[in-house]
Amino acid sequence: MARFDDPRLGEIESHLHREDPRFARALGAGRPCQPREYRRTRAWLLLAVALAVLGAGFAMAHGLLIAAGLVLAGMAAELLDPQRCVRTHRNSPPRC
Template structure:
């Protein structure tokens, strides 16, 4: 029953557009982004904490706080890298 399959596919497409329009638009364009459930705000919070620790370390002239802020900023930068997954899983020839 091809009509039934087409109807189910259109229902799934409509649900995608309702739940996460950004993902549905990107999927239609051929470059899907992560769905909303997999987009985590904690790397941004880690970056904010890193900058706060780094600033406090510079204000207090405390080397351990400066080093901690730099390490945390590096970790946040790695987590926010959009090409991180591509480097982790290179394409096979």
């Protein structure tokens, strides 16, 4: 972490380190990775597993597998939602 004369820049840097330390380290090294909001590999993997479980539940006519597949698909859809961060901070005080 570099020291800045402007306290606002130091505040922005510390906020970035708290929010996404992996991105902040990569940015400091000159090779930035995608910010956390754009890393959705786990969500796509969860969706693939959900569809596999749902398909197996339909093939075997097993209600519990169908229900589990639907729940997992709902979780994956929530993770893939681009407005998820906006909705989770709805009740927080406005930023200046």
